[in-house]
Amino acid sequence: MRRAPDVSDVIYIALLRGINLAGRNMVSMAELRAMFERVGFPNARSLLQSGNVVFSCTGTTTAKLERFLEAETHNCFNLPVQYYVRTMTDLKKALRANPFKREAMHAPSYLYLFFLKDAPTPDSVRKLRAAIPADESVKVNGKVAYVRYPEGMGRSKLGSTVIERRLETRATARNWNTVSKLVRLAEEL
Numbered sequence: 001m002r003r004a005p006d007v008s009d010v011i012y013i014a015l016l017r018g019i020n021l022a023g024r025n026m027v028s029m030a031e032l033r034a035m036f037e038r039v040g041f042p043n044a045r046s047l048l049q050s051g052n053v054v055f056s057c058t059g060t061t062t063a064k065l066e067r068f069l070e071a072e073t074h075n076c077f078n079l080p081v082q083y084y085v086r087t088m089t090d091l092k093k094a095l096r097a098n099p100f101k102r103e104a105m106h107a108p109s110y111l112y113l114f115f116l117k118d119a120p121t122p123d124s125v126r127k128l129r130a131a132i133p134a135d136e137s138v139k140v141n142g143k144v145a146y147v148r149y150p151e152g153m154g155r156s157k158l159g160s161t162v163i164e165r166r167l168e169t170r171a172t173a174r175n176w177n178t179v180s181k182l183v184r185l186a187e188e189l
Contacts, residue, residue, distance in 0.1 A: 009056040011088040011186045014069060015115055016051025016081050017172035025079050027051070035076045039068075047185055048178065051081075054088075054186045062086060084115045084172050088186040091179060098176075099139040100148050108176035112153060114145040114160070115174070120167040128166035133157055145171065 016032075019025045029046035036044035036055055044055040057065075062085040069083045086094075094113055098104055103111045120128075125140045132138055136158050137148040145163060149156050153173075164171050174182070 010059045011054065011056050011189055012062070012065060013086050013088065013091055013182050013186060014051075014053040014055065014065070015084040015086070015172050015174065016053070016073075017084065017170070018081055019051045019079065025081070027077055027079065027081075031077075032073075035072060038076075039072050043189060045185055045189065047181055050174075050178075052174070052178065052182055054182060054189055056189055062090075082117075082170060082172070084117070086115065088183065091183050091186070094141075094144045095179060095183060097141050097144070099141075099146055100137065103148050104176050107150075108180070110149045110152060111176040112147045112149065112173045113176070113179050114147060114163055114171040116143045116145060116167065116169045116171045118169040119143050120145075120169055124167045124169075128163060131158065131162055131166055138163075140167070147173075 019027045029049060032051070032053060033044050033046055036053060041055040041057055044053050046053050065085045066083040069085070070081060073079060073081045073083075100111055119142050120140060128138055128140070133156065135150050136156060138158070139146045145167065147158065147163070153159070160171060160173060
């Protein structure tokens with residue numbers, strides 16, 4: 001039985017980094033939801049196999065939730081997983097702030113949002129811009145980097161490693177479609 005969110009509850013989205021990639025660190029979403037339930041989030045819902053969980057709890061900081069969920073995931077699955085927790089409001093703001101409106105409408109699977117652990121410095125953003133291939137575009141807004149991959153992310157030399165190295169922070173990426181679906185799922189909660 002699901003618990004209805006209390007009026008003081010905040011809706012959060014947990015984006016996991018490093019699970020179910022290339023056959024490594026495999027975690028079923030049913031097991032992940034069960035872990036969320038065991039640790040006090042009975043209404044958790046997941047989206048896709050890449051580790052996206054929507055849940056509610058009484059307001060706390062996203063940093064505290066990240067540390068708590070990382071520790072619980074390590075205890076439960078013995079995996080060193082990183083969490084990027086955002087509020088539903090944060091994700092809605094990220095969608096509204098998108099500088100690539102045309103791509104979001106016409107090629108949403110080629111537009112990625114990189115959720116960053118820390119907001120990069122202006123110097124780090126300049127370093128990233130210097131590494132961008134001619135046909136790709138990057139815009140950074142706080143703790144979100146928007147990357148347009150006209151030929152697809154898989155073919156690009158501007159992958160996660162380059163973005164993290166230049167911006168000097170860790171990140172996890174989701175395409176426009178996934179972020180939009182996460183917001184809709186959060187609204188249903």
